[in-house]
Amino acid sequence: GAGVSQTPSNKVTEKGKYVELRCDPISGHTALYWYRQSLGQGPEFLIYFQGTGAADDSGLPNDRFFAVRPEGSVSTLKIQRTERGDSAVYLCASSLGRADTGELFFGEGSRLTVL
Amino acid sequence: GENVEQHPSTLSVQEGDSAVIKCTYSDSASNYFPWYKQELGKGPQLIIDIRSNVGEKKDQRIAVTLNKTAKHFSLHITETQPEDSAVYFCAASNQAGTALIFGKGTTLSVSS
Numbered sequence: 725g726a727g728v729s730q731t732p733s734n735k736v737t738e739k740g741k742y743v744e745l746r747c748d749p750i751s752g753h754t755a756l757y758w759y760r761q762s763l764g765q766g767p768e769f770l771i772y773f774q775g776t777g778a779a780d781d782s783g784l785p786n787d788r789f790f791a792v793r794p795e796g797s798v799s800t801l802k803i804q805r806t807e808r809g810d811s812a813v814y815l816c817a818s819s820l821g822r823a824d825t826g827e828l829f830f831g832e833g834s835r836l837t838v839l
Numbered sequence: 840g841e842n843v844e845q846h847p848s849t850l851s852v853q854e855g856d857s858a859v860i861k862c863t864y865s866d867s868a869s870n871y872f873p874w875y876k877q878e879l880g881k882g883p884q885l886i887i888d889i890r891s892n893v894g895e896k897k898d899q900r901i902a903v904t905l906n907k908t909a910k911h912f913s914l915h916i917t918e919t920q921p922e923d924s925a926v927y928f929c930a931a932s933n934q935a936g937t938a939l940i941f942g943k944g945t946t947l948s949v950s951s
Contacts, residue, residue, distance in 0.1 A: 766941030830882030
């Protein structure tokens with residue numbers, strides 16, 4: 725399909741472990757976003773990439789969270805020393821430009837459960 | 840930073856009725872206001888959007904209104920159908936335009 729692809733769809737880990745979540749955006753989309761969605765809440769902004777660089781990382785909650793997009797396409801969200809409060813669905817979205825210029829296309833998310 | 844409040848949190852209507860969801864935002868610099876629909880197990884999908892230089896926009900059964908002075912915007916769905924049942928999120932762009940700030944969502948249930 726031509727949509728945003730996220731892997732894994734489900735991840736269960738133990739407190740303190742390291743986790744990587746992958747996002748494959750729509751081909752040609754230069755903008756990529758990570759959001760976190762807790763149960764019953766709206767998506768919470770984490771980070772925005774324009775090409776290879778993080779143009780806005782103001783939503784990352786602390787230094788345990790890090791994201792990369794080395795070639796301007798696939799992105800990886802990395803969470804160190806996971807905590808139970810990190811349990812959520814992590815959504816990735818891509819678009820042709822900045823968030824205020826048009827539609828964000830979301831993937832189905834990676835559900836992270838920290839035991 | 841931007842804060843978006845949305846209500847109601849749940850809304851139940853009969854098929855054919857209208858549904859209205861309301862949102863307020865805090866940052867007067869916001870200039871883009873989309874609405875997303877999220878079905879169970881899926882990512883949010885854009886259904887309609889409006890920019891700050893427009894007061895109203897309509898697309899078939901869906902319309903959105905914006906009151907910049909009051910910092911309010913609303914989604915109106917007419918002639919609701921069971922397939923309209925989902926969670927709806929309003930959002931506003933942050934001051935830099937680099938992110939959308941979402942409301943907490945409204946769960947709409949349309950019964951036939």
